[in-house]
Structures are given as C-alpha cells and as structure tokens.
Amino acid sequence: MSSTPLPSDSIAHQVKRSRLDSSSTIEAAPSGTFSTTMEIPLLVKKLSARARLPTRGSAFAAGYDLYAAREISVPSRGKALVATDLALAVPPGTYGRIAPRSGLASKHMIDTGAGVIDADYRGEVKVLLFNHGEIDFAIKEGDRIAQLVLEKISTPEVKEVEALEDSARGSNGFGSTG
Numbered sequence: 001m002s003s004t005p006l007p008s009d010s011i012a013h014q015v016k017r018s019r020l021d022s023s024s025t026i027e028a029a030p031s032g033t034f035s036t037t038m039e040i041p042l043l044v045k046k047l048s049a050r051a052r053l054p055t056r057g058s059a060f061a062a063g064y065d066l067y068a069a070r071e072i073s074v075p076s077r078g079k080a081l082v083a084t085d086l087a088l089a090v091p092p093g094t095y096g097r098i099a100p101r102s103g104l105a106s107k108h109m110i111d112t113g114a115g116v117i118d119a120d121y122r123g124e125v126k127v128l129l130f131n132h133g134e135i136d137f138a139i140k141e142g143d144r145i146a147q148l149v150l151e152k153i154s155t156p157e158v159k160e161v162e163a164l165e166d167s168a169r170g171s172n173g174f175g176s177t178g
Contacts, residue, residue, distance in 0.1 A: 051085035063147030109133035
C-alpha cells in the first residue's frame with residue numbers, strides 16, 4: 001500500500017517533520033523562549049506585522065505569554081476584547097486555555113474570560129479582559145496581556161443513564177465541603 005505525500009503546508013506534514021527533526025533536550029531560543037522539542041509544535045500564524053509570537057518566560061513556565069497587537073483601554077468595571085493578530089493550531093488532544101497573568105491580576109485587578117481555544121479553531125485569537133478595578137487600564141501595543149496554557153483533554157462518549165452511583169458527597173453543592 002502506498003501513501004500519498006502530504007502537502008508541505010499541512011498540519012500533519014509539519015507535525016511529522018517536527019518529529020523527525022526533534023531532540024529530547026530543552027533549548028533556549030535566541031528570543032528567550034524555551035521549548036521541549038519532543039512535543040508536537042504549536043503552529044502560529046501572524047495575521048499582521050504587529051503580531052508577536054507567544055513566548056515562555058522560563059524553561060518550566062506553564063503558559064505562553066500573549067501580546068496585544070494594538071493599543072486599547074479596558075474601562076473601570078468594564079471589559080475589552082484585545083486583538084493578538086495571531087491564529088494558531090493547538091496540537092491534537094489539547095485545547096488552549098487563556099489564563100490571566102498573575103501580575104496584571106494582583107496589581108491592576110485585570111482578569112480574563114471566555115478562554116477556550118479548540119484544536120479545530122483557526123480564526124484570530126482575541127483575549128477578553130475584565131477590569132475589576134476603579135480606574136481605566138491602558139494597554140499598549142506589545143504589552144503581555146494573558147497566558148495561553150495548553151491542556152490535554154479527554155472527550156469520552158456521552159451516555160445517558162437512569163441513575164448515578166451514590167458517593168460520599170452526594171448532591172451537596174456550593175460551600176458544602178467547608
């Protein structure tokens with residue numbers, strides 16, 4: 001049985017090539033980013049010259065910093081949708097979770113919302129920011145605004161049942177464990 005060659009720009013081709021080119025070390029790239037090269041790559045497309053590739057601050061950072069592609073203000077007690085001018089393909093078996101940056105949260109009360117990027121989404125990644133503070137928060141082009149954390153997922157079959165097995169907790173909800 002012969003196989004058809006994959007187009008050089010296909011995700012499957014890029015994943016196959018990255019596996020062939022990979023090593024098992026953690027490398028520091030010139031930009032200060034770090035990568036475990038045995039992993040399937042996070043494929044990223046810049047949609048404008050203002051876009052910046054996601055970066056990791058250290059070899060063991062869980063998330064990739066995402067950058068604002070343009071200036072915007074997040075109003076006090078309000079929200080703003082911040083452009084990154086990036087599109088990406090997260091590796092199969094994962095999803096991207098947009099998470100807050102701890103410094104923005106602790107110093108400026110900036111939080112993220114609506115942050116799930118499915119493996120089949122190819123549109124622009126935008127970041128929904130909420131300002132829980134009392135003053136407007138200014139974002140400049142190139143500011144780090146959030147983190148992209150890749151998480152493994154499980155997608156089991158959904159099966160309807162007549163009853164669920166009892167547990168020690170039962171149906172006790174909010175605040176029931178202390």
